[in-house]
Amino acid sequence: MPSGGTRLSIDLSSSAIAATVSHHGTRMPILIDGRLTMPTGIAITPTGQLYVGLDTTAAKSLPADHRFVDNPTTLLGKPAHVTNTAPPDPVDLLAAILRHVNHHAAHQVGQPVTELTVTIPPGWGPRRRGHLAEAASRAGLPSPALVTAPAALAAHAATLGHTPPEGSCLLVCQADRHPPTLTVLQTVSGGYRELATHHLDGIPDLDHLITHRLVHTATADTDPLRTAITQPAQDNAANRLALLESVRTARQLLIDQDRAPILLPASRQPTVITRDDIATAAQPLLDQIPHAVHQLLDAADIDTPHLAAVVLRPADALPALTDQLTHATNRPPALIDHPHALADGALTLTAAHQPAPRAGAARLPRVRLRVSDLTGALLIGASSLTLLLQAVLTADITTVNTWVVGARTSLPQLGTAGALAMLTALAVAHLAPTTWLAGTPSASTPEPTTGNLIRRGYLAAAVGGAITAALYGLATGTAVHFDYSPYLKWTLGAALPLTVCATLIAATAPRIPADALPTWLALTRPAITYALIAAGGIFLMRAALTLTTPIQTNNTAGVAGSLGAALLGAAAALTASRSRLIRAITAPGLAIGYALVFSYDTSGALIVGYLIALTWWGAQLTAHTLRLAFPLDRTILRRLIDNHHIQGDRPPHA
Incomplete structure (x- = not known):
């Protein structure tokens, strides 16, 4: 189905007409004249005007010169009886019903119907199917995909x-x-x-x-x-x-x-x-x-x-x-007694044969980029730079005759600065599919698709974030006038997992179904608050450690360090899981545990724990993207399993 298209499914095989519409992956029942189902009867005035949706009770109040047809589908394919008046054309009557349902569907969705599915009784052959196609054409609808009622019921039962x-x-x-x-x-x-x-x-x-x-x-x-x-x-x-x-x-x-x-x-x-x-x-x-x-x-x-x-x-x-x-x-x-069961089942069955639109061909609504949109990315970038500067400025540098022979600082903190630099790039890439960088597209420069924007944004994030992390390591070595190798290993090494995730997302995200894009974009937005909490916790921990020594302690600094460790533990728990229940259980536990074990010797391990949680977040996001882009074909998997069992049951060859 084309991006933004609307598929209408109408059930003509039941005792009352029901309709369901699928719009942008969302299904909804159509209210026809304020009712979930519409009677099949039609009244015909002497002038040929048609009134659809009448039942037998309403037919009793019709004037004597009006004719009433209980169900036009029963007239399809039957010869007209010779009477004093011209017999009604069943194709015209059916077209009136389809036109009436289409009017309510288009009004409810706000867009015209682009595809049509109709549920028909079993046993309909080419004659009645052809009459139905002609009725859809007269109603201004596309050629219908026809599904028999038993198949529609079976398809609806499968969804249950x-x-x-x-x-x-x-x-x-x-x-x-x-x-x-x-x-x-x-x-x-x-x-x-x-x-x-x-x-x-x-x-x-x-x-x-x-x-x-x-x-x-x-x-x-x-x-x-x-x-x-x-x-x-x-x-x-x-x-x-x-x-x-x-x-x-x-x-x-x-x-x-x-x-x-x-x-x-x-x-x-x-x-x-x-x-x-x-x-x-x-x-x-x-x-x-x-x-x-x-x-x-x-x-x-x-x-x-x-x-x-x-x-x-x-x-x-x-x-x-x-x-x-x-x-x-x-x-x-x-x-199966739901009134829209057959319309829903037919929609499920026909949608399975339609290639799902991909992000590579979709164009999501976009807005002009504002400073407020960049606030989250700027805050994470500022946190990353703050941790870098703190690690450099608090480094314990050992010199001999003005020669620097050693420099001690928190390497895990430098790694966190590099990882947050990569996270900043991901936060900027998240804005690419939904915001304009400048102006509106013209005829000469058409708007790129959402898939292309995702690919460009996340590739730029992978390259830009990795380069920034590498510069962090080189800048640290330059600032302390010492070998930059250990610093580069930590800044670039901590950012590398997120770089790989961004590269995989750039390569596979254009294959995501278009109707899954809004949910996917919501999941890819970095947890800015949790990153800021983690950065604040690391900052307090480092500040507490630089104000105390094993010989002389400061109670205030010790409290600040424990508070920072608690914040870091809570941020690790909140980053690693999306489940509210798991967060509610693990966040207080990790916060208390981090605060209790915080010391000069354990601070690095606590920060590494947060880096593992951040890496797990990126791995989960990448795995979810891959599942959407390459859904598992359970039918093929079942065949492989069955074939394996069959081969395993065969007797060995002599």
Whole structure:
């Protein structure tokens, strides 16, 4: 999907229309006319104007000259009946639905839809698929990627953890629409293959079954309502629609309640139904399940043990269906009853076949660079220079006849100064992808991509930070008039791990998926506060050690040194981990431990502990970048493991 694109997924296979949109890696359900799902009905005025999103209750209040189509998808591919009026074009009706959903999606996201996915019932062939593509074209939408409902349900179940191994089979039952459908799918690389499908035809819709039983149990034998239900006529259509709608409402209530009221037409007393009544009325449907599953498995040429999972989109208030499927397959089904399950699943399935946009092709929003943006980098740079100057100015220089024969200073402190110089360069590089150094791009100098900015910024940080650290070592040797080799080893050696990290990030970060860039940029921002705490702690420790000697001590200096050690210990704990719980546990412990063991002999080891924590921070950041740039293909890994097991099970050659 192109950077900044919007993919819309619409479910046309369920009893109500649901839509989900993916925008910059974020998915959200679309509210259509303020509802999570939209009825499939359409009203047609005598002038040809269309009103979408009507249910049967709203259809009863339409004027007599208006026509009502309950679901345009049922008309696709069917010949038009000869009537006195021109039959409605089902492609135009479907285009109106798609146009209406697209309008709400574009308004909610704030951008036009660039890609479309549509969930369709199983069994749709080239004719109806072609009609759907034509409807999308008439609605001004791109050509849709089509996903069958069973595959969409299986894909949504996989996101919930119900993931069968590749090559295995699963049974998908969609019982929320008429007729209920059973499908056997086989998992293949990147999707599913349909092996067999079976429709539970030959019985009325579940609402009609419940209505028929309700009328025969709640009315007398001579009640004309019985005849109206069994032999519907045009003059009884209003009563039938009202009763069916009351049954649908009661089934929704029975999801959370044990009893629900049913309003009977015209002067009849209301009645009450329970879940047991639903199960009894649906017995003709339930009785078909074992035989239908057996036929389906035979058609797919598999046995029950071949099923790795069963996925069920249940009918409202019909738990007995779950029990029947469990008994028929010897596996408890995974229930998927979220209204956007099919739209989300289809989106997951089609997104897997789209190459994810990379940082190398993305362009993040950027702002003009300000002095306040550089504050953190300037503070770390100042801390680095302060530690360098303190180590040089407090060096214990030994001379013989004006010749310098020795110079003692805190080498780990010099190493920290070099590491903080490298951290300063990383803080500046972090600003490169999101700020302008000068002006705005023109036609002759187009804006570089975020990936190029990351590459340039972190390569410059690696080179600039390493050079600065090397200059620190040379400057120290020059200042104390002694061999610079040990100083250079510490300043450059402490900065070298972060230099390697910056180089690896520069090489691999352009491969990061574009939708992961904001989170990645937040993680790469150096912890400025923790670095300043560490620098302050080292400064206090060195100051305390230069004010005291083994013979003469100063209590004030000793307290300052212990405080500095505590700050350094806390900074090491805060730098090494991102977990709040681990920080809350380790920071006080290390702070107290550093303060207790602080002495002239241990100060260097304490500073080295912080350098290790800083190096660990850089290694974690680099490892996270590599995982994003080169995600592990679990399918390939599983194949390698399986092949290893197969080869290990083979008998040795004679």
